[in-house]
Amino acid sequence: MDTDSTAISVSGLSKEYRHGRRRLRALDGVNLAVGHGEVFGLLGANGAGKTTLVKVLLGLARPTSGEARVRGRDPRRSAARRRIGYLPEGHRFPGYLTGEASLRLFGRLAGVAEQDLDRRIPELLELVGLAGRGGDRVGRYSKGMTQRLGLAGALLDEPDILFLDEPTDGVDPVGRRQIRDVLLATRRQGTTIFINSHLLSEVERTCDRVAILHQGRVVRQGTVEDLTRPTMRYRIRLGEGQSAAPGRLAGEGLDVVAGNGSLEVEVADLPALNRLVDRLRADHLLIAEVSPLRAALEDVFIEVLEGETRAASSDHGPLTTDHDAGGGR
């Protein structure tokens, strides 16, 4: 799996934690590969093992078995972590430092030269919307500001690979938009981005590929395009001021939702869709647009997890695994 085009590779990775006599399996034979310049999203419910996987990829935790490689190297070796940015979930910069001093400390620890820090720190504070607040103590920052500072810290040494664990956690909608713009700009520079997030809509807008992790196993992965496959559901936007009576259409066995001058309808096949258009035109309604609807990532995610839960309940799976106790890992 370690090819030149692979930024991150994971093969047969398992991680068990011991809590007294109990063994908690956080990861169970995970296989993944993320290409250079790709934006990859890791999805999963609480306790699925997402954070554990990122921690193994950053050398924070040792795998029980299997292998994790970042740019083909073992991330536990400090040199392998050069030019890797990380925004941890619930991170805490030392509260006694100012925003600028925090960035300088972690920049120095990353081996960034002083003159580069002099240039980068104001740039990054500006980029994440903290210009003018860099002299304030981190202890006085709001959660959203701390998150922005964390992002600036992750970008300090112009990383090749960026790991983000819940990057928009606690950030308001405007801030989320800013963070998304920063990530897209970072991606344009060729940075590989690995995102852990609960916010599926964010992942859907940002990522090229996603994997769904459930009880420590990758249960689905693919491009966002593939996963959010087209359905037989269509949106028909009518001309301005036009409206259709959904009751009449429903009477013909169609599942119709109407509102805001448009109809959302599920049809059996394309001829059925065309018959519907003919029907609307026969009623002298003007049609502005007919567009197919894709399943949202959220729908796919829930469908996959429900499928896994059903499968597990019919097959009383591995009893040694305890994922609930590892929530927040």
Place this chain on the structure above:
Amino acid sequence: MKTWALIVDTWREALARYTLLGFVAVSSLFLLVLIFALNLDIVDGALAAGTLFGKAFEVPGNGPAIATVVATGQSVFAGILYVLGVFLAVFATGSQVPNLQHRGTVDLYVTRPIGRTHLLLGRFLGAVTLVTANLLFLCGGVFVIISAKTGVWNPRFLVAAALILLVFLSYLGFMYLVGVLTSSTPLSIMLPYALYLLSVPLVAHDRIAAAMDTRLGVGAVQTLYWVLPKTAEIGRDLTGYVLGRATPAVLPLATTAAFGAVCLGAAIIAFNRKNF
């Protein structure tokens, strides 16, 4: 630059948490008492009269030679500083490792391209510079004030600072081990104090062992004595040395230093193996 960043970080943390300020304040108070409260009248190289907090104290006979008075006084101060210095130093640095290991903070440090050993030793070095500076201020201040007041410069007193630092380093290694294993600031401070107290009866380890009924008891006492820092014994030797007696014995110093080194080594191994 990474090591320098960690040293600066340690100082900033100590400053922000007022531990540095507390250390300097207590030391300054001690020095101010010496400057303003103690007055000595020296006539022909002998102590003729003196006042402490404005109250005259008796000088026996024709007055002892001032060199003897200074050595005795410095010996008493060395004993006080030995206890006070180690106490303050442990208190000032006890939260270092637990704070580093806070969830959400440790991730930021450990994921940088810096080895865990380097990270821990950088913080250790930061603590050493912090405590060395404070001990130099406290012990150096006492030395200068007493010497300036009496005109007697007894360099043996400066050895006190070096020995306080050595004992503190041993405790710091132990604190790092406790900190890495437990992430608890209270334990990182209380356990060194417990070792300090335990060292007092262990000075008489031979007599305690002789009073034991079982070989197991004798072995336990002797093991504790040889393994743990010999804080009380070093303190006794130190005050005697300042007074002009023999050089402190090497074995207690060496085993105390070894205890700290082993603890620090174990802390580094544990820190390197730890999952965060």
